[in-house]
Amino acid sequence: MKAAGVVVEYNPFHNGHLYHLEETKKTTNADVVIAVMSGSFLQRGEPALVDKWTRTEMALRNGVDLVIELPYVYATQKAEIFAKGAISLLSSLGVDSVCFGSESGAIEEFQKTTTFIRHNEPEYNERIKYYMGQGNSYPKASSLAFESLDGHANVLDLSQPNNILGYHYVKAIQDLNSHIEPFTILRSKAGYHDQDFDDVEIASATSIRSKLLKGSTLDHIINYVPHPTYEKLLDYEHTYSDFHGWHKLYHLLRYKLLTTNNKDLSFIYEAEEGLENRLITMAKKAPSFQTFMEFVKTKRYTWTRIQRFALHVLTQTTKEDMKPALDGEAPYIRILGMTKPGRTFLSEKKGALSIPLVSNINQSDHPFLTIERRASLVYALGYSGQHQEDFLKKEYKSVPLMI
Amino acid sequence: MKAAGVVVEYNPFHNGHLYHLEETKKTTNADVVIAVMSGSFLQRGEPALVDKWTRTEMALRNGVDLVIELPYVYATQKAEIFAKGAISLLSSLGVDSVCFGSESGAIEEFQKTTTFIRHNEPEYNERIKYYMGQGNSYPKASSLAFESLDGHANVLDLSQPNNILGYHYVKAIQDLNSHIEPFTILRSKAGYHDQDFDDVEIASATSIRSKLLKGSTLDHIINYVPHPTYEKLLDYEHTYSDFHGWHKLYHLLRYKLLTTNNKDLSFIYEAEEGLENRLITMAKKAPSFQTFMEFVKTKRYTWTRIQRFALHVLTQTTKEDMKPALDGEAPYIRILGMTKPGRTFLSEKKGALSIPLVSNINQSDHPFLTIERRASLVYALGYSGQHQEDFLKKEYKSVPLMI
Numbered sequence: 001m002k003a004a005g006v007v008v009e010y011n012p013f014h015n016g017h018l019y020h021l022e023e024t025k026k027t028t029n030a031d032v033v034i035a036v037m038s039g040s041f042l043q044r045g046e047p048a049l050v051d052k053w054t055r056t057e058m059a060l061r062n063g064v065d066l067v068i069e070l071p072y073v074y075a076t077q078k079a080e081i082f083a084k085g086a087i088s089l090l091s092s093l094g095v096d097s098v099c100f101g102s103e104s105g106a107i108e109e110f111q112k113t114t115t116f117i118r119h120n121e122p123e124y125n126e127r128i129k130y131y132m133g134q135g136n137s138y139p140k141a142s143s144l145a146f147e148s149l150d151g152h153a154n155v156l157d158l159s160q161p162n163n164i165l166g167y168h169y170v171k172a173i174q175d176l177n178s179h180i181e182p183f184t185i186l187r188s189k190a191g192y193h194d195q196d197f198d199d200v201e202i203a204s205a206t207s208i209r210s211k212l213l214k215g216s217t218l219d220h221i222i223n224y225v226p227h228p229t230y231e232k233l234l235d236y237e238h239t240y241s242d243f244h245g246w247h248k249l250y251h252l253l254r255y256k257l258l259t260t261n262n263k264d265l266s267f268i269y270e271a272e273e274g275l276e277n278r279l280i281t282m283a284k285k286a287p288s289f290q291t292f293m294e295f296v297k298t299k300r301y302t303w304t305r306i307q308r309f310a311l312h313v314l315t316q317t318t319k320e321d322m323k324p325a326l327d328g329e330a331p332y333i334r335i336l337g338m339t340k341p342g343r344t345f346l347s348e349k350k351g352a353l354s355i356p357l358v359s360n361i362n363q364s365d366h367p368f369l370t371i372e373r374r375a376s377l378v379y380a381l382g383y384s385g386q387h388q389e390d391f392l393k394k395e396y397k398s399v400p401l402m403i
Numbered sequence: 404m405k406a407a408g409v410v411v412e413y414n415p416f417h418n419g420h421l422y423h424l425e426e427t428k429k430t431t432n433a434d435v436v437i438a439v440m441s442g443s444f445l446q447r448g449e450p451a452l453v454d455k456w457t458r459t460e461m462a463l464r465n466g467v468d469l470v471i472e473l474p475y476v477y478a479t480q481k482a483e484i485f486a487k488g489a490i491s492l493l494s495s496l497g498v499d500s501v502c503f504g505s506e507s508g509a510i511e512e513f514q515k516t517t518t519f520i521r522h523n524e525p526e527y528n529e530r531i532k533y534y535m536g537q538g539n540s541y542p543k544a545s546s547l548a549f550e551s552l553d554g555h556a557n558v559l560d561l562s563q564p565n566n567i568l569g570y571h572y573v574k575a576i577q578d579l580n581s582h583i584e585p586f587t588i589l590r591s592k593a594g595y596h597d598q599d600f601d602d603v604e605i606a607s608a609t610s611i612r613s614k615l616l617k618g619s620t621l622d623h624i625i626n627y628v629p630h631p632t633y634e635k636l637l638d639y640e641h642t643y644s645d646f647h648g649w650h651k652l653y654h655l656l657r658y659k660l661l662t663t664n665n666k667d668l669s670f671i672y673e674a675e676e677g678l679e680n681r682l683i684t685m686a687k688k689a690p691s692f693q694t695f696m697e698f699v700k701t702k703r704y705t706w707t708r709i710q711r712f713a714l715h716v717l718t719q720t721t722k723e724d725m726k727p728a729l730d731g732e733a734p735y736i737r738i739l740g741m742t743k744p745g746r747t748f749l750s751e752k753k754g755a756l757s758i759p760l761v762s763n764i765n766q767s768d769h770p771f772l773t774i775e776r777r778a779s780l781v782y783a784l785g786y787s788g789q790h791q792e793d794f795l796k797k798e799y800k801s802v803p804l805m806i
Contacts, residue, residue: 251655251784252658254784255655255658255784256658258777258780259717259719259781287788287792316663374661374662377662378658381654385690389690
């Protein structure tokens with residue numbers, strides 16, 4: 001059985017994702033598609049719009065065969081660690097290929113770039129440091145370092161978010177000595193960060209979320225998502241009345257910041273002198289998460305950087321907790337859901353897996369699962385009353401979703 | 404100017420408190436009455452029904468001349484430390500007498516008892532240990548130790564809550580070598596813990612709170628509180644729509660317990676092996692504070708003992724933080740409000756005070772005030788939106804209330 005891997009957030013699953021899935025199958029000629037998907041919290045350091053179980057069902061009903069959870073310790077990290085975690089999971093599962101969307105669309109550009117940077121690594125790192133010293137954020141500094149070093153000889157534009165991720169996928173495949181073959185498809189339509197709809201069928205997840213969180217009815221997004229997504233979002237909205245987001249957790253973050261001294265915050269992952277104080281000071285003044293972020297934001301700290309730190313404060317994830325994640329090799333495979341072909345694929349591979357399969361979160365006391373449980377609890381506290389209990393029941397007692 | 408001191412919570416100020424004030428003036432022949440009053444949180448480890456500023460105004464309009472804040476570090480402690488903190492404040496202010504309500508009503512019983520226990524201290528402490536070893540709570544064990552030691556020769560019933568407090572007031576006066584003369588008046592009517600109204604004019608604060616928190620209208624308590632209290636409660640209810648209590652803070656406590664490991668909880672004041680775990684386990688299960696308390700409660704841990712620990716968890720008050728409070732000598736005098744006579748008294752004493760007067764909480768960075776500010780922030784988080792800001796503005800920017 002030939003398997004292709006994809007790395008996704010599906011927040012929520014939209015037409016662009018469907019196109020990506022279909023192209024993945026065509027390009028890689030795979031029998032099954034395996035998605036490594038973020039759980040409760042996402043790379044930008046925010047809660048998923050709808051819970052992981054709903055998103056898993058969307059994925060399965062839209063053509064994914066197996067959904068594996070990307071653990072919190074990778075899912076909420078910068079591109080390099082995020083990519084290593086995800087690729088190591090796909091590699092452990094023995095997929096044949098990985099296919100990612102990018103602004104470039106040409107896999108040889110990625111390969112040329114990883115080779116080029118590998119050959120110039122010390123100088124590249126020096127230049128990143130230099131540009132950060134000039135007050136640039138890490139992503140901006142990396143892109144400037146690459147441009148200045150390479151003098152535009154390589155055509156890969158490393159200032160584009162999907163190119164950056166793709167670069168790290170390809171690099172992770174090499175670093176892990178994996179046999180996975182990388183493919184990329186062109187993301188020609190909606191840009192990653194676009195807030196507005198400018199196409200009749202494809203809109204970015206950001207713009208869809210932004211509409212939903214601002215209270216637009218689902219009719220406004222019906223053209224941009226496949227039917228199973230629409231149905232699940234409708235269900236979700238009927239049950240919970242609104243969507244998840246930082247606005248549902250800010251009161252907890254604020255409480256945490258106002259009762260913790262900066263020494264204790266300094267143990268939190270991504271803490272950095274000065275930033276802790278800034279968060280505490282701004283939490284005192286800011287009545288909403290939006291205001292809080294606007295107060296904290298500077299040129300030096302990107303929105304994402306601050307959100308991620310705030311998230312780790314909220315989930316009490318320390319530097320110590322994260323240490324074992326930094327080498328990027330995922331220690332277990334947690335299955336969130338599968339179709340029949342996904343199940344067949346899994347039984348074929350089962351004997352040869354080098355890391356354990358986890359189908360219930362209580363099955364193992366791996367420290368990463370302790371962090372996952374804590375993150376789930378925090379996510380649950382964004383719900384009220386019975387919904388809290390329902391989500392936690394799913395999270396603790398569920399076996400994988402099967403359709 | 405002759406001054407009498409009283410130690411109060413006024414949660415809220417009721418007819419029994421008015422009677423106590425009038426009897427205090429009569430018995431001690433004082434020109435002014437000075438109240439040392441708990442702030443945001445009370446001895447039973449719970450938030451005050453209405454904020455300290457509202458309660459200060461009630462006190463002043465009902466006949467108190469000067470309201471001094473009993474700092475959080477004393478106000479939320481067992482009788483011994485609570486009493487020492489309060490008496491040391493009154494002593495620093497140079498009051499001539501203290502008058503407290505008690506089930507006994509006879510001051511010589513208190514004096515006999517302090518003398519008796521002082522003479523038998525090692526044996527008394529041994530017996531307390533013994534009765535605690537039998538699984539009794541500390542208050543119960545103290546009362547059993549006293550009874551067994553004394554063979555009922557002394558008539559003071561140390562199983563009564565106001566007798567216990569009174570005993571510690573008298574003992575604190577002796578320990579501090581203070582010249583304050585103690586008086587007591589009989590609390591003949593509503594018992595401290597009574598949940599029901601069984602008198603036409605006097606009801607315990609507990610029963611009044613219980614009515615209000617269960618949603619009774621203010622008409623139900625109008626006969627049990629003086630008019631200024633009724634007016635202020637009416638105002639408060641119009642503004643905030645309901646009263647403060649643990650139900651407004653449980654979501655924060657729950658979040659805190661679910662994201663903190665038991666090692667970190669073990670640094671919290673009143674933490675004790677086993678109790679931390681119990682709180683974490685029960686927080687997972689209990690959707691409301693009431694259920695949580697019922698789950699945690701055992702014969703060994705009284706309701707109050709657990710509430711106090713939960714409160715220190717909530718306000719992040721550590722053993723280290725509390726250490727300097729245990730000797731009981733208050734380091735500053737924070738004025739919450741005064742009448743004209745109260746002001747005159749203060750100017751008379753000003754030159755002779757051995758500890759600083761604080762009229763704005765930001766005026767000093769004494770560690771006790773850092774704890775006070777944190778406690779105020781937590782109390783404020785029980786309000787929503789603009790009310791939060793309003794309370795904090797009062798707390799941070801206010802000069803004392805003057806009527």
